[in-house]
Amino acid sequence: MTVAHSHRFSTALNPINISLLSKQLIQLGRINNADTFSEISRQKEVLVSSLISKLDVCTGLDQIKQVHGHIIRQGLDQSCYIIAKLIRTLTKLGVPMDPYPRRVMESVQFRNPFLWTAVIRGYAIQGKLLEAISMYGCMRKEGITPVSFTFSALLKACGFVRDLNLGRQFHAQTFRLRGFCFVYVGNTMIDMYVKCGSIDCARKVFDEMPERDVISWTELIAAYARAGNMESASELFESLPTKDMVAWTAMVTGFAQNAKPQEALEYFDRMEKSGIRADEVTVAGFISACAQLGASKYADRAVEIARKCGYSPRDHVVIGSALIDMYSKCGNVEEALHVFESMNNKNVFSYSSMILGLAMHGRAQEALDLFNYMVTHTTVKPNTVTFVGVLTACSHAGLVDQGRQIFASMHQTFGVKPTSDHYTCMVDLLGRAGRLQEALEVIKTMSVEPHGGVWGALLGACRIHKDPDVAEIAAKHLFELEPDIIGNYILLSNVYASAGDWDGVLSVRKLIKRKGLKKTPAVSWVVDNRGKMHKFFPGYMNHPMLNKIEDTLEELVQRLTVLGYQPDLSSVPYNVSDDEKRSILIRHTEKLALAFSLLTTSRDSSIKIMKNLRMCQDCHTFMRLASEVTGRVIIMRDNMRFHHFRSGACSCGDFW
DNA sequence: CTAGGGTTAG
Known part of the structure; x- marks a missing residue:
């Protein structure tokens, strides 16, 4: 609330204004003398109520107490309607229920269910389940x-504290007391079960609800999507009679979150065709899907849609x-910076x-x-993801000391607890620098269980440092x-192959066979200027x-050889002849x-080249030198990150 | 007043 506002509030309801108001209302014929008093107090309630509505997140507690003072002076401190509204507002502003809002409630003599409920809800939102329940007990004791x-x-x-048992108890009580269920309560029940992680119970409530609205459907659809179950989500969505914008959005973002960008785009198209408007949330989901596809033709489409919907970055x-992420993943970090600025x-x-x-693009500094x-x-506070970003930057640039420093500071200075993801960055940082034993030591002293990463x-x-002994421990x-x-x-x-241990290679191959796993075939692709994708698979x-x-490659190899290029035969993990290795490479x-x-x-x-797997050492050298002899900039995205080859150097500093 | 929200490492 600005100063100007608070000044206007302080004069809006003085006694002169009220008597002026009452005269005006009589003149307008809106009230007569007989019911002037009750009508004026009703009007006063309306005015004070609108005053409370104007409080916003910037309001300090002092200003709120000022407003409370007005309420008392206007004789409205016993009005359940006004006090409940004040308490709801205090809750929204994050004012702790104890002691102030609760005292305000206790100062009202005759409390109605809505006033009690405002306090219960206040405790609920602040995660104080026990207090909420105790308030409910008091309310019942008063016979309300x-x-x-x-x-x-x-x-x-x-739902907030994920207490499934208590949730079940209230579920039962709800039905016992009312005998029937309003859609509204049913929806909250679904939400509670979803938050408690019990999606089957949520579904049961949904199935048993005598009446449902689009919110009931969407809650469940989104819950399935979050759980990664897009089959059930789609099934439910298709049977939803009237699909609104939020329901469509739940599907679009659901697919985007579950790494199914193509489907996300399809649903977005279908949504447009049904004449449903997209809002900011929908477009953000769409952009996220485009980012995953990583091709600039999708990027252009995303920008066009955002522009058409009127959402400028x-x-x-x-x-x-979302656009920053998308441009980065499409290989255009310059444009990402442009959006950011x-x-x-x-x-x-x-x-x-x-x-x-x-x-991701090797611009660590x-x-x-x-x-x-x-x-x-x-005033922006870094969170867990921010630190993953900074530590990744350090690791890709080999900045061991800086990385260590930041890792230490994240908990000490910024209060962000390191997770397995951050330890992954640290192990990567030390490991790439060749300090494998130190990396192993870090894992042993981790404060959380290490995950696969x-x-x-x-x-x-x-693999980089060709150390089969540590590799076996890790594996x-x-x-x-x-x-x-x-x-x-x-x-x-x-790792075995690079150490020349062909027995090791063979044993891994057997293991793969026994597990029935299939090798992911390599594929690289480029998009031509007409937006057409050209894919390249291994071999001819x-x-x-x-x-x-083939001719071009042969010629290129000759030119690279002059610069000292020699095929890196250790990049071929097969025990075959050197000639065979060269032709595989x-x-x-x-x-x-x-x-x-x-x-x-x-x-x-x-x-710009994309690849689904990690690039081998030989290809990396090849690209680096090729950028030199051809004078071209080669941007190459493997499954992890981008390499910018320019004049014989790579943005990753040959460190990947 | 109950529904959908963009960023995560090897």
Whole structure:
């Protein structure tokens, strides 16, 4: 509330204004003398009520007490309607229920169910289930009959603290007392079960509700989506008779969150075709789906849609943050920076996305600078994701000491507890720097149970530094935690291969076979300027330009050899002849994609290649040197991050 | 006054 506002409030309701108001009302014929008194107090209630409504998050407790003073002076301190409203507002503003709001309630002599409920709900939202229940007990003792709103508040409290048992008790009581269920209470019940993680109970309530509205449906759809069960979500959604914007959005974001971007886009299209408007939340989900597809033609479409819906990143934080992430993942970090700078409001999502974007593209120093700017020049507080971003930046740039410092400060200075994700970054940081024993030590002293990522980072480091002994330790834990992820086995096999241990390679291959796992086939792709995608698979395939591609590669190899290029035979994890290794290497999909791009794009444009797996050492060297002899900028995205090859150097500093 | 929200590591 601004100063000007509070000044207006303080004069709005003085006795002169009230008597003026009453004269005006009589003149207008709205009231007659007989009921002037009750009518004026009703009007007073309306005025005071609108005064309370104007309190907002910026209001300090002093101003609230000032308003309370007005309420008392106007003789409205016994009005349940006004006091309940005041308490609801205090709750919204985050004022703790004890002692102030509760005292205000206790000062009212004759309390109605709505006043009690406002207090119960206040405790509920602040996570104080026991106090909420005790208030409910007091209310019953006074002989007040609860209303549906009361049960809604109690159920909300149970959901908030995830107390399934108490939730069940109130569920039963609700039906006993009322005999029937309002849609509203039913919806709160669904929400309670969902929050308690019991989606089946939520479904049961839904199925038994005599009457449902679109909110009941959407709650359940979103719960299925959050649980990763998009089949049930779609099924439910299709049977929803009238789908509104929020329901559609739940589907779009649901697919986006479950790594099904194509479906997210489909639902967005269907939504548009049904003539339903999209709002900021819908568009954010759409952008997130585009980001996952990682192709600029989707990026353009996302920007176009955001523009059409009237959501510019300048004024909409959610849209801006989503766009930053999308541009970064599409390989256009410059545009991401551009969006970031254009934003009027930036929050922790905007900063974290930007820091992660810079880290992903190997611009570690800028990522660190941005982080430092954020913590020293803004009021934005870093969260757990922000630290993943900064630590990733350190690890990709080999900044061991800085990383250690930041890791220490995150808990000490910023109160963010390290999770397995942060330990993953630390293990990666130390591991890449060749300090495998230190990395192992970090894992042993972790304050949380290490997840697969932590051991995976260690195994990855063993691949770089060719250390089969530590690799076996890492693999043992990793295979227990993630027995079905083929990439883990391949990684171990690569470590053995790089050490020339072909028995080891063979044993891993057997293990893969026994588990019935299938190797993920490699694929690289490029998008031409008409938006068409060209995919390249391993070995020879029937691409119309195959001959030209082969010629180009042969010529390129010759030019690179002059610069000292030698095929890195240790990148081939098979025990075959050196000639065979050379011919396998030259058929790696990203090399085919590179040759294709050289043949089909103009000399001054940069080349953008995507790949679903990690790039091998040989391809990395090849790309680096190719950027030198061709004078082209090559942007290459593997399954983890981006490499910018320019004039014979890579943004990752050959550190990946 | 009960529903949908963008960023996470190997």
